[in-house]
Amino acid sequence: MNYGKVKIGGITLGDYYFKGDGRHKLNRKEKVYEKLKTITRTLKINNDSYRDEVGFDAGYIAKMLNISRNNVSKELNCLLNEGKAIKILGKPVLYLDKIYIESKFNIIIDDPIIANADKLKKLIFKDSFDNLTKENNNKILYEEVSDSNKIKRSVFDNIIGSDDSLKKQVNQAKAAIMYPPRGLHTLLIGPTGTGKTTFAEVMYRYAVEIGKLKPNAPYVIFNCADYAENSQLLISHLFGYVKGAFTGADTEKKGLIDQANGGIFFLDEVHRLSPEGQEMLFTLIDRGKYRRLGESENTRSADILIIAATTEDPKSAILGTFLRRIPVVINLPSLSQRSLKERMTLICRFFRDESSKIKEPVTVQKEVLKVLLLYNCPGNIGQLKNDIQLICANAFLEYVTKQQDSINIKLSQISYRFKEGLFSIDNKREELTQNFNLNDFENITFNGITESLDDNLKDVILYDEYKTEEDFYDLILKNAQKFYNEGFSTNQIIENINKQIENRFDSTPSKVKNGGETKADKEVILKIVTPDIIKIVKDSLIETVGILNTSYEKVVYSLALHIETLIERLKSGHIVIHPNIQKAYKDHKNEYAIAQKIKCKLEEKFSIKIPDDEVAFIATFLYSVNMKKEQGNIEVLVITHGYATATNMVQVVKTLLGYDCIHALDMPLEEKAEVALEKATSIVKKIDKGRGVLLLVDMGSLTTFSEIITEKTGIPTRTIRMVSTPMVIEAARKAMMPNMNLDLLVKSVLNTSYLIGEGVKVNNSAAKVQCPHLIYEDRSINMLEETLTFLNVKKAHKTLSKVLEKIALACNKSIDEIIYIKFLFHCSCMIERVIRNEPLPYKKIREIKDTKKNLYNIIKDSFTLVEEVFGIIIPDSELAYIVEMIDTHFNL
Numbered sequence: 001m002n003y004g005k006v007k008i009g010g011i012t013l014g015d016y017y018f019k020g021d022g023r024h025k026l027n028r029k030e031k032v033y034e035k036l037k038t039i040t041r042t043l044k045i046n047n048d049s050y051r052d053e054v055g056f057d058a059g060y061i062a063k064m065l066n067i068s069r070n071n072v073s074k075e076l077n078c079l080l081n082e083g084k085a086i087k088i089l090g091k092p093v094l095y096l097d098k099i100y101i102e103s104k105f106n107i108i109i110d111d112p113i114i115a116n117a118d119k120l121k122k123l124i125f126k127d128s129f130d131n132l133t134k135e136n137n138n139k140i141l142y143e144e145v146s147d148s149n150k151i152k153r154s155v156f157d158n159i160i161g162s163d164d165s166l167k168k169q170v171n172q173a174k175a176a177i178m179y180p181p182r183g184l185h186t187l188l189i190g191p192t193g194t195g196k197t198t199f200a201e202v203m204y205r206y207a208v209e210i211g212k213l214k215p216n217a218p219y220v221i222f223n224c225a226d227y228a229e230n231s232q233l234l235i236s237h238l239f240g241y242v243k244g245a246f247t248g249a250d251t252e253k254k255g256l257i258d259q260a261n262g263g264i265f266f267l268d269e270v271h272r273l274s275p276e277g278q279e280m281l282f283t284l285i286d287r288g289k290y291r292r293l294g295e296s297e298n299t300r301s302a303d304i305l306i307i308a309a310t311t312e313d314p315k316s317a318i319l320g321t322f323l324r325r326i327p328v329v330i331n332l333p334s335l336s337q338r339s340l341k342e343r344m345t346l347i348c349r350f351f352r353d354e355s356s357k358i359k360e361p362v363t364v365q366k367e368v369l370k371v372l373l374l375y376n377c378p379g380n381i382g383q384l385k386n387d388i389q390l391i392c393a394n395a396f397l398e399y400v401t402k403q404q405d406s407i408n409i410k411l412s413q414i415s416y417r418f419k420e421g422l423f424s425i426d427n428k429r430e431e432l433t434q435n436f437n438l439n440d441f442e443n444i445t446f447n448g449i450t451e452s453l454d455d456n457l458k459d460v461i462l463y464d465e466y467k468t469e470e471d472f473y474d475l476i477l478k479n480a481q482k483f484y485n486e487g488f489s490t491n492q493i494i495e496n497i498n499k500q501i502e503n504r505f506d507s508t509p510s511k512v513k514n515g516g517e518t519k520a521d522k523e524v525i526l527k528i529v530t531p532d533i534i535k536i537v538k539d540s541l542i543e544t545v546g547i548l549n550t551s552y553e554k555v556v557y558s559l560a561l562h563i564e565t566l567i568e569r570l571k572s573g574h575i576v577i578h579p580n581i582q583k584a585y586k587d588h589k590n591e592y593a594i595a596q597k598i599k600c601k602l603e604e605k606f607s608i609k610i611p612d613d614e615v616a617f618i619a620t621f622l623y624s625v626n627m628k629k630e631q632g633n634i635e636v637l638v639i640t641h642g643y644a645t646a647t648n649m650v651q652v653v654k655t656l657l658g659y660d661c662i663h664a665l666d667m668p669l670e671e672k673a674e675v676a677l678e679k680a681t682s683i684v685k686k687i688d689k690g691r692g693v694l695l696l697v698d699m700g701s702l703t704t705f706s707e708i709i710t711e712k713t714g715i716p717t718r719t720i721r722m723v724s725t726p727m728v729i730e731a732a733r734k735a736m737m738p739n740m741n742l743d744l745l746v747k748s749v750l751n752t753s754y755l756i757g758e759g760v761k762v763n764n765s766a767a768k769v770q771c772p773h774l775i776y777e778d779r780s781i782n783m784l785e786e787t788l789t790f791l792n793v794k795k796a797h798k799t800l801s802k803v804l805e806k807i808a809l810a811c812n813k814s815i816d817e818i819i820y821i822k823f824l825f826h827c828s829c830m831i832e833r834v835i836r837n838e839p840l841p842y843k844k845i846r847e848i849k850d851t852k853k854n855l856y857n858i859i860k861d862s863f864t865l866v867e868e869v870f871g872i873i874i875p876d877s878e879l880a881y882i883v884e885m886i887d888t889h890f891n892l
Contacts, residue, residue, distance in 0.1 A: 028067065032075040033084060033097075035061055040097035054117040055086070055094025074361075074445055080112055087113045088120055091454055155206045159199070160349065161342045169330050173199070176328040177207045185285060185325065187270070188309040190332035193382030196309040197221075197268060199332060203307060204264045218263035220256050224272040231274040236293045239280065245294025257290055261302045270308035271317035278322040281306075285325045335380040340373055341435055343384075347372050348446065348456045350385050354392040356448030360399075360407055362392060363445045366438045367411040367792050369460060373436075375418045387418070408443075411835060412871025436460055438792070533567070534560045536601045540594060559622065562733065563602065566617075570608055591622035620737070634735040634745055635687040638728055639665045639680055639705070640698040644825050653728045662732045663687055670840070673701040681709050684717065692716035692742045694731055694749075696723040718742045720749060791835070796828045799869050803827075806862045811855070811890055819889045826885065827866075834872045842877035848884070849876075855892060856883050 026034065039056055058073040065072065076095050079085035086101060086109060088094040098112055105124045114120045156162050156170045176184040186203070188196040207213040227234035232246065240255030256265065267273065273281075284290040285306065289299045306326075314323055335343060347369060355362045368391075377383050391409055399407045437460055446456055537560050595618035599610045640646040643666055650664040665683060667676040684693050695706050695717055706719040720727060730749045734740055740748075781797055804823050808815050833839055842848070849856050859882050863874050886892070 028071060029075040029078055031065055031067070032061060032072055033079055035065055036076070036079070036085065036095060037097045037100060039064075040100050043096070054120055055088050055096045057092035057094055059092070061095075070444060074447075077447065083112065085112065086120070088117060089113065090116055093454065155202055155209055159195075159202060160345045161338060165333055165338045165342060169199070169332060172328060172330050173203050174206065176330075177203055177212055178210065182303065183207065183212065183305045184328045185306045186308070186328040186330060187314060187323075187326045188307065188330050188332060189314060190311070191334050191380055192311050193380030193384075194332040194334055195381050196332055197266070199330075200264075200266045200307045200309060204266075207264065207305075213263060218260050219266070220260040220263065221266045221268065222256050223268045224277075225269040228272040228274075231276055232293070234274065235277050235280060238277065239290055239292050241293035242295050245292070249294065252292075255292065257284065257302050257304065258300075260304050262304075264305045264307055267306060267308040269310060271310045271312045271314075275319055278319045281322065282325065335377055335384065343373055344369070344436065344460060345453070345457060346381060346384060347388065348444075348460070349453055350388040351392070351446040352448040352453060352456065354389060354448070355446045358392070358396055358407065359449065360396075361445050361447040362395070362407045362409065363443050364409045365411055365443050366460070368409055368414060369444065370438055371411070371414055371418050410871050530564060530567075532605055533563050533602075536598060536605060537563065540597045540601065559598075559618070562618070563598070565730070566610075566614055567602070567606060567608065570610065570614075588619045588622070592616075592619040594622055595619040633661050633689060634691045634740060634742060635689060635693045636662045636696060636728070636731045636735050637665060637680065637683060637687065637693055638662065638696045638723060639667060639676070639702050640723060641667050641669060641700070641702075642826075643668055643829050645698075648825065649723070649725050649728050652725060653732050661735050662728060667702065668840075676702070677705055677708060680705050681712055684709050684715055685713055688713075688715045692718070694735065694742060694745055695719045696727055696731060697721060698723055716742055718746050720746060791828060791832050793828075795869065796831060797824065799866055800824055800827050803862045803865055806865075807858060807886060810858045810862070811886070811892060813890045819886075822885065822889070823882075827882065830874075830878050830881075831866065831870055831872065834874055834878065835870065839875045839878050840881065842880040845876050845880050848880045852883050852887060852892075855887055856880075859883055859886065 036056070039061070043054070058076055059069045061076075062069040062072040076085055076087075080087050080095075084098055086096040086098045088096070094117075098109060101107075101124075102109055107124060109123065114123070156174065159166060159170065161167075162170045173186070176186045188199060190196055201219070204213070204217075204219045208215055208217060222238065224234065227237055236245070236253075236255065238255050239257055240253050241249050243249055243252050280290070284302060284304065288301055288303060290302060291299055308326065310317060312318075314329070351362055351364060372384070372388070377387070379386070391414065392407075394413065395407050395409045398404065398413075444456060444460060534556065537556050541556065592615070595615045598618060599615050602608065603610055638646040638650050640649075646664040646666050650662050653662055654660075663683060665676070665680055680695075687693065693709075693715060695702075695709075697703055697705065697719060699721070703719060703721050706717045709715065710717050720731075727749055731745065734745050734748050781793055800823065804815060804820065830840075856879065860879055863879065863882075866872070867874055
């Protein structure tokens with residue numbers, strides 16, 4: 001059987017294998033297997049080096065085939081079940097071609113799932129491996145010696161967050177168990193659902209594993225709430241009773257204390273234990289003695305470690321005398337206090353658990369994972385687990401009743417309860433973007449039978465910050481070896497490794513990479529500022545490392561924008577006179593020296609003469625972004641009509657400058673002016689730092705807000721009408737300057753904002769040839785990611801672009817930037833509203849349907865694609881707004 005690619009006119013149509021006279025196109029599983037066979041043959045497995053590579057992970061194969069890691073992992077596990085692959089457990093999970101390994105080393109592998117690399121080598125090399133382990137006792141015996149330690153540590157390591165939000169709690173628990181001679185009594189506190197019962201059980205298992213308790217030591221659980229209304233029955237259940245202790249006590253009976261002797265007694269909801277019951281525990285805790293109910297003289301002995309739990313404040317809910325006898329108090333955090341990465345790990349674990357119970361893979365849309373990450377979950381981990389069980393149960397019912405091929409969980413199947421309040425969690429958006437890969441088109445398949453939790457986490461978490469730097473360097477070396485085995489050239493290896501290093505540090509936006517060039521620098525700044533200006537600023541600042549105290553990027557972006565307008569002013573003959581050059585030189589010598597360097601380079605590059613006044617302004621500007629401000633800045637509030645216009649402008653400017661002095665207020669078209677005024681007044685009160693607020697507005701009633709707000713609040717405000725993005729940029733830059741006031745700020749913005757970006761020339765002819773969605777795609781996606789809360793941005797962008805093209809074709813119109821941006825943002829927000837079951841009302845739907853019948857039908861038909869992709873039904877009221885938008889723009 002021969003394999004190859006079919007090409008027509010130099011274009012590869014696909015991978016095929018040839019058998020006899022026939023030709024068959026490779027499916028995805030066959031492609032994965034062919035690649036696995038190929039790379040397995042390149043591997044050199046030796047018995048004289050314990051650090052050799054022994055396999056390939058799904059991510060590596062995915063990159064080689066340009067297939068998603070999730071799908072490659074799925075196919076590898078299918079090959080495993082078919083007996084064609086070997087799976088080596090660990091971090092990461094590795095795979096090999098089983099048939100080749102058996103043939104190469106003349107062995108039979110009965111169980112293709114192998115615990116670790118050393119186990120595989122032991123199977124391959126047999127006697128020689130045994131000799132090697134004796135010679136390299138510190139190396140190869142990792143599995144023989146330290147693996148036992150790993151098992152002892154794994155009890156607490158298996159708790160999600162044990163090395164992060166629960167690190168302190170785990171150390172407290174270990175200390176409580178290990179403390180001689182019998183450990184320390186412990187109280188676990190925390191809200192309902194935080195995992196107190198599970199944590200207590202892990203403490204017991206840890207005690208057994210380190211030899212503090214015997215393997216058969218008892219672990220007794222008692223919920224004090226079960227008998228809270230009958231204290232006598234509760235006490236008799238705990239301590240037992242003697243014959244005749246009360247009416248009906250015909251025989252003597254042991255209590256739970258007897259059962260827990262020699263082990264751990266877990267008292268849940270201990271605050272429900274009556275004061276009398278708490279007092280009876282005093283003697284047991286102090287001297288290891290107790291009496292059964294009805295005994296007056298005889299005492300009994302019990303060796304018990306008590307772990308108690310409560311959801312209440314122990315100081316008010318538990319007797320002080322009892323509380324003083326519990327030396328260790330461990331506070332378990334609520335789900336909202338834990339990181340999103342830990343919450344994602346919990347979500348993945350629960351989906352895997354449900355997959356194991358169902359004995360079928362469960363495929364989940366990434367949008368669903370976003371909802372579960374962000375929804376309000378007052379019942380903490382317990383509620384999260386129950387909610388995921390409910391979601392899976394509903395999906396399983398649909399799978400069975402509708403005889404579907406697989407169990408799929410889509411956003412449209414999630415109830416409104418989960419989506420409620422989702423839009424209010426804006427402070428989580430940055431953490432989502434930096435830590436999670438949730439914006440591609442792939443779904444996540446959880447398979448509790450064949451896949452590990454790490455397999456799923458790698459599909460959604462961008463980078464594991466808990467890995468040590470040594471792990472990262474080991475990864476570089478391993479990948480370099482793989483690239484070498486694949487026949488990559490030295491330059492190719494270096495290029496690929498550099499990309500890995502860049503990706504490793506991309507999660508920290510403030511770090512300088514590649515001489516300070518960031519994504520924002522390349523994709524956004526270059527569209528506004530002449531590239532030569534950016535280079536001059538960067539080179540000048542690099543030469544003066546250590547002088548500036550603030551963010552490198554922040555200075556580059558801000559100063560480049562300042563110089564862009566400076567050069568355009570000089571070309572137009574407009575020079576600004578600095579009020580006191582000598583003072584600027586005297587007060588800001590370091591900044592003045594940098595400004596002089598920048599001046600010389602600019603004069604040489606652009607053949608211009610820069611006056612000393614402008615040098616003084618550059619020095620003052622550098623000082624303004626470098627100084628530690630003791631008083632607040634002027635704040636800027638952008639208010640515009642529409643659903644996201646102001647927000648989008650502000651997000652763009654924040655991306656460029658990194659300043660927080662700019663704020664947005666969107667005024668929907670149907671919102672009353674008095675409502676918007678109330679919102680604006682509230683924002684002004686909140687953001688004012690004592691130097692006033694500049695309002696940038698678009699039109700209409702918004703232009704009157706300034707006077708009313710100042711009269712109501714006493715806060716000085718000013719207004720600039722017909723706001724634009726350059727205005728917002730200039731206002732934000734100048735608002736940060738130490739000597740700026742409101743009137744001067746207004747004048748400066750009006751005089752210079754129009755100059756921003758004038759130095760950058762656009763090839764209009766090229767722009768006309770390209771489709772608008774290609775020209776604006778990057779910009780719109782970036783802004784949408786900042787605007788939308790949980791919707792898959794790329795999926796929404798791709799789908800809505802197709803819809804708009806279909807509408808424009810039906811109307812015989814061309815798409816320009818204005819309608820493209822307006823349509824994309826309005827409709828993306830509309831999809832989220834419909835998913836949340838909060839569509840906008842429209843009073844004149846019947847009129848729209850009658851007067852714009854053809855256009856309405858075109859739009860309704862075009863949006864069928866959106867309904868299919870996102871599993872929603874778009875109401876007529878939302879379609880009416882889109883009809884109005886299209887009709888107005890195209891003048892139909």
